[in-house]
Amino acid sequence: MTLLRGFLWLLGFQLLGQLAVEWLSLPVSHAMAGLLLLLVWLLVTRRLNEGVAAASQALIPLLAMLIMPGVVGVFFVIDEFAGHWTAVMLALVLGTLLSVLTTLWLMRRFMPGGAASVDTEEPRP
Incomplete structure (x- = not known):
């Protein structure tokens, strides 16, 4: 429920x-x-x-x-992109890169323990 x-x-x-x-x-x-x-x-x-x-x-x-x-x-409006492929590709690449970086930053910021605590752990004998 x-x-x-x-x-x-x-x-x-x-x-x-x-x-x-x-x-x-x-x-x-x-x-x-x-x-x-x-x-x-x-x-x-x-x-x-x-x-x-x-x-x-x-x-x-x-x-x-x-x-x-x-x-x-997007496939239904693909004709409207004619002549703008450079801008579309730049927007896709930059948008994807910024999205991944933002997600990574948020994940590292809000995950309990964070990545720093995992890296500094001493190996167990």
């Missing part, structure tokens, strides 16, 4: 994001607005809802499938 409750919380924030985007004519996607509202809610309450945590953990293995529709959608 906790997992279902978490999915309902996530869906509720997505719907709130959709309402905010429609009413305020914001230039962001509905899902992104919902995630930003969820972030604000988490920062204000200063606690993580058990259901949201359970639903989020269940979605992590499916992350590649959640990103796939946007990637596939």
